[in-house]
Amino acid sequence: MTNLRIFFGLLLALPLLLAGTCSTPAPGPPDAGIYHTYAEISTELQELQTQFPAIAKVMAIGESVEERTIWALKISDNVAQEEDEAAVLFVGGHHSREWISVDVPFLLAKHLLQNYQTDSAVKNMVDSGEIWIVPLLNPDGHQYSVISNRLWRKNRRNNGDGSFGVDLNRNYGHKWGGPGSSGETFSDIYRGPVAFSEPETAAIRNLAAQHQFVALLSYHNYSQLVLFPWGHTSAPAPDQALLSQLARTMADSIFNVHSQRYTPEQSSDLYLASGDATDWLYGETRAPSFTVELRPRSSNPGFVLPDSEIQPTFEENLPAALFLIEWTQSADRRMSSTL
Ligand SMILES: [Zn+2]
Known part of the structure; x- marks a missing residue:
């Protein structure tokens, strides 16, 4: 009798036990592996400031839609202090799924410090x-990419x-609304x-209104291009001529690290895109502005670049970033144009 009672008791408890084992565990903090989350x-930016306060x-510099x-x-x-020095801007994370575009400028900051x-x-x-380094311009989208x-x-x-979302790299104000952007809210390139x-x-x-940037490098992936x-x-x-020469020099310096070919070309050669960051800064100020499409080269693995590729992608892009910084401070730059 007692055994039978225990047996039936267990039988009744079985669905509860199963429900317990099958239910999803309480969510921990968002995790993107070695890639950095917004948190x-x-x-880590605060830690860098603490470690290198001088x-x-x-x-x-602002607050996202979700604050x-x-x-x-x-x-x-x-x-x-605000000094009269050449200012250069690096931006990552316009596009949520392009996680490597956040880690590369962040690792650049760390390297310099x-x-x-x-x-x-x-x-x-x-x-x-x-x-100036803005590693993650689109924190809401990035978080959504990590979690959902x-x-x-x-x-x-x-x-x-x-529908949700505006394509931030079609929302800038030079020739906004032109080809390669969409007025359809559901579109992935909604401007x-x-x-x-x-x-x-x-x-x-x-930020650009407060500081006269003389060059911009905006990181994206994928395709291995310098646009x-x-x-x-x-x-x-x-x-x-100048833009193309600078892009070629950067592509060559990338190649010299791990023999990865990044093709230098005019942005429209990839596809027409209106309202992006580089057209805007260049169009407004004539400051040479570049989009680097990071690894990988093709749709496999596309946006989902393995953790193991973070470090080599950073390593190969470091000399190109340093070259651009040095160029902004050079006599060549001052003689090159209207800047
Ligand atoms: Zn992108």
């Missing part, structure tokens, strides 16, 4: 210029019609209702 980027300053702080790291000597004391070339470029939909591209604007409708792109616009303006038209930019 990790936020913490040359690193973290600044809030996450957008961070910029300024690296320079006398970092708290950690090697300042020991590497005279690094010290010289940090002392002579202002290096790995292949999400846009930000997380509620468009009010059941938004007006130029700079999104707080993320407005943050970059406002220069224009994107909105196949017509050549006024400074085509």
Whole structure:
């Protein structure tokens, strides 16, 4: 009798036990493996400032649609002061699923700070210029890519019609609304209702209004390309020769590290795209502006680049970034154009 009671008791408890084992565990913090999440980027930027207070300053440059702080790291000597030095801007994470585009500029920041004391070339470029790094412009979309939909591209604007997201790299204000962007809210290249409708792109616009950037490097993936303006038209930019030469030099320096070929070309050769960051800064100021499409080369593995590729992708892109910083501080740059 007792055994029977236990047997029936267990039988009754079975669905509960099964439910217990099958239910999803309580969610931990968002995890992107070795890739940095928004929370990790936020913490580690603050740690860099704490560790290198003389040359690193973290600044809030805006707030995303879901009210996450957008961070910029300024690296320079006398970092708290505005000096009359060439300023260069690196931006990552326009597109949520392009995780490597966040880690590469973040690792660049770390490299500059950690090697300042020991590497005279690094010290010289940090002392002579202002290096601004915005590693994660689209924190909402990135978080959504980590937690819910790995292949999400846009930000997380509620468009009010059941669709979400504006393509931040079609929302900038030079030739906004042109070919290679869409007015359809459900489109992955939806440009938004007006130029700079999104707080993320407005943050970059406002930052550029306060600091005269003389070059921009915007990281994306994938395809292994070094792209220069224009994107909105196949017509050549006024400074085509200079842009193309700088892109080629960067592509060559990338190749020299791990023999990975990144093709230098006009952005419109890939496809027409209106309202991107590089057309905008170049179009407004003539500052040479580049999009680097990072690893991999093709759709396999496409956006889902394995953790093991983070370090080599950073390593090969480091000399190109350093070259661009040094160029902004050179006599060549000052003689090159209207800048
Ligand atoms: Zn992209």
